[in-house]
Amino acid sequence: MPLFRSLAVIGPGLIGSSVLRRGKEMGTLADTLIAADISPAVLDRVRELGFADVVTDDMALAAQADCVMICVPVGAVEATARAILPHMRPGAILTDVASVRGKLGPTIQALLPAGVDYVPGHPMAGTEHSGPDAGFATLFENRWSLLVPPEGANELAIGKIQKLWELCGARTKILPDDKHDRICAMVSHLPHLLAFTICDTADNLSEEIRAAVLDYAASGFRDFTRIAASDPVMWRDIFIANKDVLLETLDRFVADAQGMAQAIRAGDEDAITSRIERGRAIRRTLIENRQA
Amino acid sequence: MPLFRSLAVIGPGLIGSSVLRRGKEMGTLADTLIAADISPAVLDRVRELGFADVVTDDMALAAQADCVMICVPVGAVEATARAILPHMRPGAILTDVASVRGKLGPTIQALLPAGVDYVPGHPMAGTEHSGPDAGFATLFENRWSLLVPPEGANELAIGKIQKLWELCGARTKILPDDKHDRICAMVSHLPHLLAFTICDTADNLSEEIRAAVLDYAASGFRDFTRIAASDPVMWRDIFIANKDVLLETLDRFVADAQGMAQAIRAGDEDAITSRIERGRAIRRTLIENRQA
The missing domain is CATH 3.40.50.720 (NAD(P)-binding Rossmann-like Domain)
Known part of the structure; x- marks a missing residue:
């Protein structure tokens, strides 16, 4: 039945x-x-x-x-x-x-x-x-x-x-609702916001560079644009609905990106590698959990 | 021969x-x-x-x-x-x-x-x-x-x-060298920097949320971690070698991300959608150029 x-x-x-x-x-x-x-x-x-x-x-x-x-x-x-x-x-x-x-x-x-x-x-x-x-x-x-x-x-x-x-x-x-929203901000909403934004940044470049970017899109950028192909109205609604948690998660991300920028600016090899390695640890756990 | x-x-x-x-x-x-x-x-x-x-x-x-x-x-x-x-x-x-x-x-x-x-x-x-x-x-x-x-x-x-x-x-x-480096900062180096950073941000979350993120990694985050699996020493070298152009491109990206954040904070639906649509335009051109 x-x-x-x-x-x-x-x-x-x-x-x-x-x-x-x-x-x-x-x-x-x-x-x-x-x-x-x-x-x-x-x-x-x-x-x-x-x-x-x-x-x-x-x-x-x-x-x-x-x-x-x-x-x-x-x-x-x-x-x-x-x-x-x-x-x-x-x-x-x-x-x-x-x-x-x-x-x-x-x-x-x-x-x-x-x-x-x-x-x-x-x-x-x-x-x-x-x-x-x-x-x-x-x-x-x-x-x-x-x-x-x-x-x-x-x-x-x-x-x-x-x-x-x-x-x-x-x-x-x-x-519970609040935990759900914090998890989704991290695993889904922030990645989409970043993917939309990187396409926007590319779009804002000079005509010459923009044309070249389109010609030579390498794997990194191409993967982002795939995420960014998702439905705009759906994502607009999601961003607004989860605004508080998403913006807080974005703030943490921007702070981490600026930490990486600082390490690069200073040419601090160990700091750069340790940030990269932390990301790889997450990746490894995902593979173990068969989510990757 | x-x-x-x-x-x-x-x-x-x-x-x-x-x-x-x-x-x-x-x-x-x-x-x-x-x-x-x-x-x-x-x-x-x-x-x-x-x-x-x-x-x-x-x-x-x-x-x-x-x-x-x-x-x-x-x-x-x-x-x-x-x-x-x-x-x-x-x-x-x-x-x-x-x-x-x-x-x-x-x-x-x-x-x-x-x-x-x-x-x-x-x-x-x-x-x-x-x-x-x-x-x-x-x-x-x-x-x-x-x-x-x-x-x-x-x-x-x-x-x-x-x-x-x-x-x-x-x-x-x-x-020419300089144009090469500006293009690669946008299509490859920045996407990798962002992918490493989002994994780092996830890693910095509370133990409870971090475990949940690993359990529920949805497609957006999963795609980023694949990019972030690349060789740390190679990417450390690339980031340092292209430091000036990369950090300038990152600054533009962060400004664009903060523009998006501002639109979300204000609940400005048109501003959010127009940013998303710009990203989709790039995606469409990539498909036309058979790069996607």
Whole structure:
């Protein structure tokens, strides 16, 4: 028997369409897979791709599902939840995949109708592509999905969302909101900010150097631009949503970069090498943890 | 007929052993391939790997070749050239693969014995691995090799080194030293400095967060650590050799990062998106130029 009778994904983009594709392929997520969006173009494409049983722009209809998963950009999660929640049925579970928690947990918790549980999660998976065409059924395999249920959340509902991600191939872990946001600032938000910025810096160079940079992009720069190819609106929302923690992490990074600059300026070979070696230690541990 | 009667590589590491492997496979680089190094362990390994006809620790012997290619870390190029040059024969060519030019060109030019030409190049290729085991014959295929001959260098010698890199599969371009160093600061040295630093920043976090970062390393951070796995001594030398240009490029980057931080702090959505979009434009051009 599938985990849910019906599962509705609001916003079938990279993440949402991957969940639906997984559900379609395995048959174990829900009897009925629902894709809901406000964009007619997205809905047309989802119909063509054929990974949902019901394709609708009617949020009140989608809200009838046993499990409603909000997969819209971080900045739109709260508004979407406000539109969905009044139509949800007792016993149903609301979840989302917002990659920054901020005050989202307690805010949405306070809006829940009686009998509805809220168990958000953050699947740490993705590519630089977006939209319903970008998803694939194996996107979450061997990735982490971090669950961030509000305090006092229903254990049964937590178990069901945990199971949902496990059926998608992911490992799960339960974390408090603030720890989640500090970790993600370091492993994901700061790297993206730096990647966007280095492309911006290259773009600001003189025309002659800029043209040459484009001709000779070596591996270092090329890897950064791949990260920087990600969706601008999604990342703008993430940066704003995790502003305090992200800016604090950036400050630490800039201080470390200036420490390295100072060592280079002074030609202090030992200081430079020891900073480089510390980075390599992290890399080695990642390889041992099979994350690299 | 091969390009040279004999080609000596001083320092058969990632780059040098790849040139020798290419020469062994194609047979078009030289009749006799010579590998020279001061490390007995390296020489033993090179003998086992079998990609050179002559394996020696005798620099005066290696210096007898028609073409001598110095493939040691940037900081050791000048000293190696000083040891080699007195033994070189008229009509021979000295080259190197130093990835920072600085004052190397005019310095070595001034030391040349009569009849010896100096045509250095910088193959923009590599991996995060090093040593004679790390090389492979196709490393330079479809990569750029930037030639930086000193002013007034012999056109015939330039043509031969150009041909050498083309036989290795690379495209070549002739550039002045200072432009070379500004381009490489942007496309290679700064990305590596940032990658080392972000690993350092992660390493400096509290034990609890650091452990979690290692558990949940998402794609952004993981990509940085791959760059940061490169050889510390090589990068230390590069950073010091290109100090002035690199630190100036880093200053621009930090200013751009602080501009982004300011936009995030202010919640200025348009400013954030326009910075992200500029980065994406660079990415698109790279894809058009088939560099991504």
